[in-house]
Amino acid sequence: MEVDIGNALGSVATPGVSRGSLERLDERVADAHERIEAGIGDREHGYAALALPETADPDAIRAAVDPIDCDTLLVVGIGGSALGAATIADALDLDIDVHTLDNVDPDHTRTLLDSLDLSRTALHVVSRSGTTAETLANFLVAREAMESAGVDWTERTLVTTGEEGNLRGLAERHDLPALDVPAGVPGRFSALSTVALPVAALGGGDVEGLLAGAGAEAEGLTGSLFESPAYAYGATTYALAQRGWRVNAMMPYAESLETFAEWFAQLWAESLGKEGVGQLPARALGATDQHSQLQLYRAGPRDAMVSLVRPRERGDVSIPETDLEGLSYLGGSSLGELLDAEFEATEASLAAAGRPNVRVEIDRVDAHELGGLLYGMEAACVLAGELYLVPTFTQPAVEWGKRAARGLLGGGEFEEAAAVEEKERLVVD
Structure with a gap:
């Protein structure tokens, strides 16, 4: 996984993050990395997720x-x-x-x-x-x-x-x-475990490849955001949120990664949305959502950063030559070239409007690279939690709703269920 945070810098985004701010933030990243390393080593609750490439x-x-x-x-x-x-x-x-x-x-x-x-x-x-x-x-x-x-x-x-x-x-x-x-691993951090890997094993997928890719990403975790792609992503999104960019639109440019954006949304929201901080994750798909959501991200409220994800290598389909007026430029190129042009145009469009965006690239969509991407985003999330100073691995708001629902179904006496009857009503029929 490679992360390019250039379009999050203050020279591009308004407001963005200055290089000096990143250098100062890197001191906190170093401290957070020590805490994360200790948690992994001791297999503490939550931190144990980042040991899965070794323990699975x-x-x-x-x-x-x-x-x-x-x-x-x-x-x-x-x-x-x-x-x-x-x-x-x-x-x-x-x-x-x-x-x-x-x-x-x-x-x-x-x-x-x-x-x-x-x-x-x-x-x-x-x-x-x-x-x-x-x-x-x-x-x-x-x-x-x-x-x-x-x-x-x-x-x-x-x-x-x-x-x-x-x-x-x-x-x-x-x-x-x-x-x-796996012990000590919250569900949203469990993709590289017995929770999700059986689907690959049953389907003839490369389980070892998934874990090897995750392991390679784990080896890249250092005490600096300038050396670790995962930490660069986690620290930059945190710094942007502190400057008012409270929405994170995850936008992969590969149909096969559309569900990855949904997975990311749970990871980011449930882990970081506490004590009045965090980012609202939005799910988008390139190039489809250039024709819908991009309008908001480029010209709406100045609160949304965009995370653009793509594989560098992919299969391709040639575009036939055509004599249709205004479309001849497409002939002789390919769908892959068009998608890459859409990616880079979206990136440049956002930058031209002073809207921060981060580029995340993997070599290709295969087991090794997917394992690295999943692990990298988990590590980024853990680092962001350390910087926000929130309990990353809890989900008290989710548990409140579970108790209320269980009480409504007769599964026990839960005071949360009473709140349903106390709902304020203003019905328009």
Whole structure:
């Protein structure tokens, strides 16, 4: 992963970050790096995620998926229990179709299950606690659909969960293959673990390549933002947020990385959005959203930075010659050349308007580079959390909503549920 922060500098963006400010900030980065290194070494909660390239066990993952033969994998989870797998599946050329049940919209769940050949579908059910309401509800629905179709769900289900909980008990009762969620790793940081790597293992993907790419990025973490791409990204986004750029639009220029932007949105929002600080992550896709969102980022409120991501190498498609008036310039070029021109034009357009943007490049979209990109963004997020002085690995606002929903469903007495009845109403019909 390479990061170019030139268009975030004060010579381009208004307001931007001066080189002197970055040099002063680098002293804090050095201190934060020491804290991060110690946390990794001690496998502290959260920091343990950055040790995954070393601690993940590809052999255990392959052993767990070995009994399962499928054409389609249905990942049943929510948030970090599904987004990492979806990102890997969409980015890599796997041998199986992958779908996720990461919401409890009944229309979507029924439509998806009805569309699948359940006799050739496997389930990967992911919940650290084993009690996640949305995940367990979708699993029960999917299990019933399999039973109704005459399919033995016990032969087609893999579980990733904690040492205790309902899901662990179910796995033991039915002798299901089960993997342990990694200790001390929050779900949104778990893409390089037993939570998401089984999708690659089942689909013939390069699990070792993902971890090797992450490991290479880990080796590049130093005590300076001028030497570490991950820290350059984390520190620069922090510095821009301090100057009022409170939106971070993640805009990959590759269809295969569209879900990566969704994964990034959870990572950035849930980790850093605390105590009145953080950045609002927006999801965009180049070049598609040049025709929609870019208008806002270039000419709207001065609060949005843009992160532009692209692979340097990709497959290509030639554009045929044409005699259509005004389009002859396209003939003889390619879609790849056009996409690169769109990327660079967007970058220049934002810079010309004084809007900060950061370029993130990988060599290509493959397992090694994807592993590095995922790890790099996780490390950037951890560093940003250190600079914001927030508890990066907690999510109290999310837990509040979970308790309220559980109370409404009769899952216990939770004072948060009472707030639903106290809602202020002004209905216009």
